[in-house]
Every structure is written in structure tokens, then in C-alpha cells.
Amino acid sequence: MQSHGIPRVAATTLDKSEQARNKERKQIIQYQALERDVVDRVKAKDYSDTTFQLTSQLLTQNPEYYTIWNYRRLILQHVFARELAADEEPSEQDSAAAEKANLPPAQHEVLLLIKEDLQFLIPLLKQYPKCYWIWNHRSWLLGTATKHLPAHSAVTLWQAELGLVSKMLGLDSRNFHGWGYRREVVLAIERLSSNGDGEKGSRTGNMVESEFAYTTKMIQSNLSNFSAWHYRSQLIPLLLSSRNADTEIRREFLDAEFELITRALYTDPYDQSLWFYHQYLMATLNPANVQALPVLEPCGRVQHARYLEREIGSVREMLEGAEDCKYIYQALLEYSGRYLEVEAEGGKVEVGEMRGWLRELRGIDPLREGRWRDLERKMGL
Amino acid sequence: MSLAAGPGRGHVAHGQLPGELRLVVDKHVAYIQSLDTRRDELEYHLTEHLRIGGIYWGLTALHLLGHPDALPRDGLLAYVLSCLHDDGGFGAAPGHDAHILYTGYSVQILTMIDGFDALEEKMAGGKHKVATFIANLQQPDGRFAGDQWGETDTRFLFSAFYTLSLLGYMPHQRPSEPPMIDVQAATAYIKACHNSDGGFGVAPGAESHSGQVFTCVGALSVAGELDSYLGEEGKDRLGAWLSERQLASGGLNGRPEKLVDVCYSWWVGSSLAMIDRLHWIDQAKLTTFILQCQDPDQGGIADRPEDMVDVFHTVFGIAGLSLVGYPGIGEVDPA
Numbered sequence: 001m002q003s004h005g006i007p008r009v010a011a012t013t014l015d016k017s018e019q020a021r022n023k024e025r026k027q028i029i030q031y032q033a034l035e036r037d038v039v040d041r042v043k044a045k046d047y048s049d050t051t052f053q054l055t056s057q058l059l060t061q062n063p064e065y066y067t068i069w070n071y072r073r074l075i076l077q078h079v080f081a082r083e084l085a086a087d088e089e090p091s092e093q094d095s096a097a098a099e100k101a102n103l104p105p106a107q108h109e110v111l112l113l114i115k116e117d118l119q120f121l122i123p124l125l126k127q128y129p130k131c132y133w134i135w136n137h138r139s140w141l142l143g144t145a146t147k148h149l150p151a152h153s154a155v156t157l158w159q160a161e162l163g164l165v166s167k168m169l170g171l172d173s174r175n176f177h178g179w180g181y182r183r184e185v186v187l188a189i190e191r192l193s194s195n196g197d198g199e200k201g202s203r204t205g206n207m208v209e210s211e212f213a214y215t216t217k218m219i220q221s222n223l224s225n226f227s228a229w230h231y232r233s234q235l236i237p238l239l240l241s242s243r244n245a246d247t248e249i250r251r252e253f254l255d256a257e258f259e260l261i262t263r264a265l266y267t268d269p270y271d272q273s274l275w276f277y278h279q280y281l282m283a284t285l286n287p288a289n290v291q292a293l294p295v296l297e298p299c300g301r302v303q304h305a306r307y308l309e310r311e312i313g314s315v316r317e318m319l320e321g322a323e324d325c326k327y328i329y330q331a332l333l334e335y336s337g338r339y340l341e342v343e344a345e346g347g348k349v350e351v352g353e354m355r356g357w358l359r360e361l362r363g364i365d366p367l368r369e370g371r372w373r374d375l376e377r378k379m380g381l
Numbered sequence: 382m383s384l385a386a387g388p389g390r391g392h393v394a395h396g397q398l399p400g401e402l403r404l405v406v407d408k409h410v411a412y413i414q415s416l417d418t419r420r421d422e423l424e425y426h427l428t429e430h431l432r433i434g435g436i437y438w439g440l441t442a443l444h445l446l447g448h449p450d451a452l453p454r455d456g457l458l459a460y461v462l463s464c465l466h467d468d469g470g471f472g473a474a475p476g477h478d479a480h481i482l483y484t485g486y487s488v489q490i491l492t493m494i495d496g497f498d499a500l501e502e503k504m505a506g507g508k509h510k511v512a513t514f515i516a517n518l519q520q521p522d523g524r525f526a527g528d529q530w531g532e533t534d535t536r537f538l539f540s541a542f543y544t545l546s547l548l549g550y551m552p553h554q555r556p557s558e559p560p561m562i563d564v565q566a567a568t569a570y571i572k573a574c575h576n577s578d579g580g581f582g583v584a585p586g587a588e589s590h591s592g593q594v595f596t597c598v599g600a601l602s603v604a605g606e607l608d609s610y611l612g613e614e615g616k617d618r619l620g621a622w623l624s625e626r627q628l629a630s631g632g633l634n635g636r637p638e639k640l641v642d643v644c645y646s647w648w649v650g651s652s653l654a655m656i657d658r659l660h661w662i663d664q665a666k667l668t669t670f671i672l673q674c675q676d677p678d679q680g681g682i683a684d685r686p687e688d689m690v691d692v693f694h695t696v697f698g699i700a701g702l703s704l705v706g707y708p709g710i711g712e713v714d715p716a
Binding site for chain 1: 526589637683
């Protein structure tokens, strides 16, 4: 892939010795022979176990080689179809294992093959956590399992994925492949447990509570995790509707979130991630921002104004000891502008004070001078 | 053309004042020309699945640098056409499976080298066939899959739009014919990826990411819906998010609290340009940052100063310089 973050090395270390060049030549010959072998076999429709093992070898060397992942899936599709169509009697041992898993023998065989391939991917994922094709293949395997296996069996596989993706996000809490996969896994588990043959009537289908708790845990271990804050913001409307929250509960919930983020902002007002979450909470009150669903129900103009007043006051207090923090001025200006739109007579905000904030901001943040100039004009300051 | 990093024999010219930094055009041209001569390196072979991308990036860089003929046209044309499959899709290299991304790159290359006649010679009704390959990848909910295996991503949607547009098969380009794709469903999907912070994610619910912002804003722009959908309020919000990508070094990052990287000079910069807010970042500082990422001796641009160069960062660095009007570089259309 592209070379991200690989230090440039000095010329002397790159002048390869004759021995090193020979070694590299040999490696190229071996790699090309392996590639040729795999391609020829698949072209000849040789979907044998040997071919399959050869794709493993090649993909371990080069997981970005998407065509070989496609070949691997061709082979697997072929094997699954053969297993599921077979009418030969399974061995006694296989039947017993299948019975234990509550599956017909052919499906049990498919399950085992899928599990084996999921296992094959784990070291690759750990080594190449940003490789689209590995995540993609994993997702295909799970989707295929969902198609061929009864829900009780497929859901067990998906649940194991939740553990894996938590582990991956533990290694890199900002990996967006990981967060995307997590959403996919949660959706699949919810879908399979609500209409599958799993625990009928139970509330296990809805994972919004446990996922919300997961974001709390992630935030507590590292406040500066925009991905976790973002996921939290996506869960809130679902959480409130699953709790059948009434007006009072919604208000308490929103206040608790404001308290949480305000405490975090006091810890580190220089962290962008935190400000984006504060901005999100404020956006839920703003009917003009349709991307943020309302938290309060009902949420009228008067309430909007009261929250703006309160938060402007609270953010203003953060200035003490953090007078050089540009995000504070940005928030004050943004919320004040909105406040003046909502509350025509103003009251809690003075234009003179806003001019002062803008002046400070321009001093601290000359990189975005063009933006501040536009803001000055837009707000008529 | 290889995507292999390096050759990396360079060193940063320490102590060089920003005023003395300049784009080493000849070195970059030579670097791109040298990429296909590295067959004795394992890395060259391990990156074959990116070959067509590498050619597209290299050729675009050469066009911007004013040396469009530095790679021989005949060789490029023959290579691109050797990646074509019967169904109208292109693979990343001969023998590699067809995919929407590599079909997009191939069509871009054919556009740059005026190769559509050759495509028709090789495959009767070739342009229509390629357009059909793309159109067939659209899903009922408006998204596009990358290939027959079904992975979807907003990158693929943008790829579908610009490829059809270059081929002249976007529905608005052929108002008298039945539309090949459902543009409304596609843009509805993009709108579902729009976040309250103003940015766009890779799927509905995903956090905003500069790369995805570029693909979504680009797709809305190709569809002619950018201004009407975002409005001034939406542009202000997106512009604010994008402008916060610039850090003190002058470079841009892809998401909050991440490292800067030259490639975002393009993803963020062109998105800002498409919403008329490129002046919301410090363009002089960005220029300095990109120039610092050059290998001044061997040519090529890296993700960050003192890292290994590659053709991907080379083109996006140069495209970033083009956006901010660096002298001597061709103008680039942000979309």
C-alpha cells in the first residue's frame, strides 16, 4: 500500500549488497511462481484444498491482492455448494458433532469451514488493521454464514465478532474499519435475534444499551476519542426511544450528557473531539440542523434559548486559565450568534463582548483568518 | 509504474528556509518516469494490484507539472486496454479482476491520453459497455458495490458518478435516453451519510472523514446538487469542520486529533474549493508543508517530511499545490 509514516532512510543503508540483491531476486521468483500457480489453478477451475492452501500462502505474503481474495471466495462458494448438495452419509463422528451443534451434518461442515477461515484472518487483521480487503472478506464470510445457517448458529458467530472488534478497537481506538465493522456486527446480531429462532420475546435483540455503555467505557479510558463520542451521538436517539423516555427523562438525560462533556472540557479544553460532542448536543436543540435528531421532546424556541444561555455561561467560565484556547471563543461566538437569532432582544449576550471574543480568536488562530473574516461579516460584528 | 515506496535515497535539506523551498519539477518528473524500471525489487511485484492506480496518479502529476508526454502514450494505452474485461470492467493489472475503482482510473487515463477511439477499436460499443458495467453495480438503495462481491462504500459511488460523467453516460448528459442509473437514490444515500458536524462518513452513522467528504461532495457536485443541498448554512458547517483539519505545521489531517498527511491537501483542499471556502485555511502554510515533504534529491513527495515518498502522495501533493495556485502548475478542477 502507500507508504504512510515510513521514515526515509539514508542512501548508504539502501545500497544493497550483491548478496541482498540475490536474495531479493530469489524472493521475486518464488512469489511469481506461487502467483502463477494459483492463477492457473483457478482458471482451470481447480477448486481443491491444495489451491485453497496456496491462496492462504499468497494472501499471507500480500493481503492487498484483491483478486486472490476473490479466488478464495470462489473456492469457498464451490465447497459450500458441494457440501450442502451432498447426499453421502457423514461419518458417525461427524454426525455426533453436528447433532451437538444442533445442525444438519452438511451445515455443520459449512460452519466449521467458515470458522476456520475466520481464524485464518485474525493474524492478518492484527498485522494489517487498515486493509480494506481483509475486513471485506470477513464480512463476506459472516454474510455467507447468515445465508446458509439457521439463525441460532449464525448469531453465535456474529457475537464472537463483537469480541474481536472490541479487541481491535482496543489496539487502535480510532480505526474506522473497526467502528464500521462494529456497526455491521451489532445490526446483524439485532436482526438475527429479533426474528430468528433465538430467544424469542426476550429483549436481547436490542443492543443499544450495551453499545452505549461501551462508548462510556471507551471515553473513560481515553477522553480524546472522537470515534467513540461520535458513536455515542448516533446511539442517543435509539437509546431514548428504546427506553420509552418521556419529557422529564429526556431532559435529565440531556443534562447528564452536558455535565459529562463539561467535566471533560475542563480536563482538556484544547481537545477538538470534546468540542465536537458539545456542538452535537447543542445541535440537537437546533431545528435547523436536521442531521442531529432532537433529544428533547418537545423542543421549542424557548427551551433552545434557555440552553444557549446556560451553555454560553458555562463555556464563558472555562476561559479562566485557558484564555489562549481558541475553541472556547469559537463556541462562544457560534452559540451567541444562534442565541441572537432565537432570542431577538438578546439579553445575555452583548455585541461588544462578541467583538472581543472574535479579536482574541483572530490573534490565537491566524491560520483560519479567512474564516474569521467571513464570520465577522456574517454576524455583522 | 510501481507504487513501491522510495527509492528514498534522499534527505531533507535541513536548515533550508521556507523562502528557499521550491517545487523540484524535474526531479518529480524523473521520479515518476523511473517507477516502472524497478522490477528488480520485490515491492514492485507486491504492489501489482495498484498498477493502474499508480499510472493514473503518475500521469495526473505529469499533466499538472506540464510534462504530459513524459510517459509514452502507446505503452500506456496498450497497458490500460490489457486490463479490460469482456464485461466492460477494468482490473488493476492484466489478469486482475474487474473493480469499479480500477475502471474509474482506467477511464481517467483514457480521457487524459485521448484513448476512447482505441477502446472502441478493441471492443465495439466499448464506452457503452464500460458504462453498463458501472451501472450494473448500483444496488436498490442507491449505493454502488465495488464488484460482484458486493462491498459498498461512498468511494465507489463517487467513482461511478465521475466515470459515467467522463464517458458521457450520466442521465443528465443524455436526457432523451432512459437513465442508466438512479441518481436520486444515490444522492439520497449520500445525504444519509451526512453528519451533524457538517462532514460525511463512509456509511450512514459513520464518523466524518475527509476522504469521504471529498467523495460525497464530489458526487453531489457531479450530480449538480451540491449548492441546493448544502446551502450557505451547510457549507459553513462543513467548511468549519474541514478548516479545523489544518494544524500548526500547515498540513491537513483526515479526522480530528489525527496526524497530518500530504494526501489530505487534496481531499480537504478540493472539498473546500468545491464549497467556495478554500480561503478558510492558510494556503501559504500548506504550500510550505507540501514542499517540505518533497525528496529534494530523488524527487517524489511523502506523507510527512522525512518519510518515504510514493507516487500517491506525489500526485496529491502536487494537486494540492495546484489548488492553491502554485506558479507553474496546471490548474485542476476540484471535482
